[in-house]
Amino acid sequence: MAKISINLATGSLQKEEIIVGIDLGTTNSLVAFINPEQNPQVINDTGKGLLVPSIVHFNGLGDAVVGNDAKSFLISDPSNTIFSVKRLLGRSYKDVADYKDTFSYKIIDDDTESLVKIQAGDKFYTPIELSGLILKELKDRAEHALKTPVNRAVITVPAYFNDSQRQATRDAGRLAGLDVLRIVNEPTAASLAYGIGLDPTQTKTIAVYDLGGGTFDVSILAIQNGIFEVLATNGNTFLGGDDFDRAIVHYWIEQNKINPEVLAADAGLMQTLRLKAEAAKVALSTQNIYNEKLETSNPALGEVWCSITRIKFEELIASKVQETIDACQNALTDAKLSISDIDEVVMVGGSTRTPYVKQQVATFFGLTPHDQINPDEVVALGAAIQADILAGNRSDILLLDVTPLSLGIETMGGLMDVIIPRNSKVPTKAGRQYTTSLDGQVNMKISVFQGERDLVSENRKLAEFDLKGIPSMPAGFPKVDINFMLNADGILTVQAIELRSGVKQEIDITPSYGLSDETVEQMLIDSITHAKSDVEQRMLIEARSEGEQLVYTAERFIEKNGFVLTDVEKTETLQYIAALKDALATAEKDNILKKADELNEFTRPFAERLMDIAVSQAMKGKSID
The missing domain is CATH 3.90.640.10 (ATPase, substrate binding domain, subdomain 4)
Structure with missing residues (x-):
């Protein structure tokens, strides 16, 4: 049931503020809303059509025009006419180096921000600013057609957009004067538009195949009791x-x-x-x-x-279409499903109009895909439904997305300790407890990584910060909780807190630039290809870390508690320590573990002896009744 607002002073009904759904596309963009009949509808500003070409043109004075008015300049003034800017959102110059020659405008490297900028005339613009102009055009169009202010929106992005690209989209909305309530995956929005699974008694697994002008996504969704759960996603933001x-x-x-x-x-x-x-x-x-x-x-x-x-x-186009089919198989593998588990296939994106694409998708899944809704409009319509949900007008639907890559921190030896695994449901929260490795350690460096490899050197570093002010205690005594919170927009917040003192540090992570999906796919492939060597390397590093910690502990024991040892025991202990140090200098895991076990076994009685002395001193002068 829709909410009704009443002005308490006058008793009159107040007009509800409209929350729009926006499909910010690579080629075209659209804006939609829920009409008075409670149906999603793409806004058609009289004489301008439904689609707004995602194109911006700057004249000699630096004034901008957007959409169809800008499209005509693609031929007459190509160097000042910006298209496919969505491809550049959250990207570095290195990311787009292989593709920059396909653009007719000049892309430059902004060394100060590690992001690209676009030159038009004698001015320079960021992809966020340009996307903001497109979103402003959509906002103006909606306000003109609906005769009411539009200040809040839901904006869709490809499912494979990473944290940086999602944040860039949100920033573009802010520049356009929009409060972006939610960043939603395009395939998730499309599934809402088709209404598959809105019957709470239905249980289905569907594949959403989204091939647009510049991006491709496939999502595997499980729908049960009105809940849309994304089991897996795959795709490529440079394919369309x-x-x-x-x-x-x-x-x-x-x-x-x-x-x-x-x-x-x-x-x-x-x-x-x-x-x-x-x-x-x-x-x-x-x-x-x-x-x-x-x-x-x-x-x-x-x-x-x-x-x-x-x-x-x-x-x-056969090889490009095959890439999308391969991505479908990868998504099924990630979801631990087979083709026979898919009940329905939804086609989204203007490029799915190509008969060859439909044929290949139908052949792969063995199903006739849904393509009844205009593929250019379906995402915007779904975004409008999501906006309606956020407005509190729908309570029968819950959306759950997933994160495409694992998130974790660096631990001793350069190992990746995963806190939020890949394909975890979003929003999500997870954490682990850590401690210090040195006596008197008062600071802890926390490095956050994204990726699937066991070694952080093979993954992508997102951020780094220091937890300062940890009370000076022996190694192993401080208790530090590190929590990862990934919100519905895919933005990560990392919090570290030392439990004894309450010292806390928190950071919202928006990476300096994006990660291309070719790289994402390669990271996943590498994690499989190098799985065996990664495990071996991890075991070696863990053995070395344990060995180094044991050497440190044994040497500290001799330094502080040498009085409990005889000269012979002290000499032999130093010999065992030297043997372990020699083993640590090698890459032989088994030898390290062997020497560590020998040192452990030899020194165990000393710890027991020290404990007996401590107990004896504590009981001195006391009687037991």
Whole structure:
């Protein structure tokens, strides 16, 4: 039941503030709301259509236009017309180095922030600022159409967006004047739009296949009792319909024998070819051949024939489509499911209109995919439903997402101690207790990592901070709780507290730049490929750490309590310590463990002897009744 607000002073009904759902897409963006009939609806500002091209153009004065008004400048002023900015959100220059030449505008490295910036005219803009302009256009469109202020929103992102990219999206919303209530995974929003599982008696497992203009995600969702639980996600934020367009462009370049130097000097021609390729892709969804002649103003080129058959198009995109199918299999593996466990498949994203994509997905899953809802609108519609949930108007749905990579801290020897495992449900909280390794240690450095390898050197460092002011105590006495809290937006908060003193330190982690999904996938592959060697390395490091701690403890014992040993015992103890030190200098785990056991066995009676002395002194002069 929807909430009703009443002005207590006048007794009149107050109009509810509308919370919109926004699909901030790579190619197009949309904004939706729940209409008076309680149905999700994409906002259509009169004369502007449903889709807002995710394009920003800057004129010579630095003034910006967004959407369709900007799209026309892709050919006439390509260097000042920014498209596919979503690909750059939360990215470093290194991340996009292999792709920057596909953009007609200039991307530069901002050394001060480790993030990319885009040059337009004599000014420089961050991807967050540019995304903010697109979101502002959507906000203005919604306010114009609905005749009411719009200040709060739910924004969707690809399921594989990491912490930095999610935070960048939230920051862009703030720049647009929006209070971003929730960052929601696009596949999760799409499942809501289809309403699969809204019947609380239904139990289903579905696959959401989302292939947009620049990103791809597949999510495996379990739906039970109205709860949408993401079992696993996989994808690639650098794979989508844009890649199909590029494949066609490169094919035409080869067919027309166009000199790369001519293209490099004519950015407008490259954009013209890209737009023609997009038109060809759309046409080949309903016809078998696309054939057009392009008249160029470049005397070195003259006419360019833009011709391609559907068969050739499918041949060009086959490897990219297969990458998406491989990701589907990886997601199933992560979810510990087989293809037969999937009850339904949902298609999302404009690129799923390509017949070859539908065929391959249907063949892989052995099911006819759902594609009844306009694939361009489905995510925005789902975001509007999520906004309605957050407004308190729906209580029959609960969304649970997962984190794509494990999160943990560095422990002694450079080992990764996982606190939140990969594919844990979000939001989540987990923690562990640690202690000091040295006597009198008053500070503890906490380094947070993301990844699947046993060694932190092979994982990605997210942040580092110091817990200061730990009371000076013998090693092992302080008790430090380290808690990880991952919220629904995928933003991580790490808290460390020393329990005896109450000393506490906390940090919200927003990494300096993003992690590409090619890297995510490679990290997962590496964790499997190197599993055996990683385990062996971990066992060696653990043996060394234990051995080093034992040497430290034994030497401290002799230093402080040598009076309980005879000269012979002291000499032999030092010999055992030396033998363990020699073993520690090697990479032979078994030898380290053997020498550690020998030292332990030899010195055990000394600890018992010291305890007896302590008890005897404590009882001196006392009688037992």
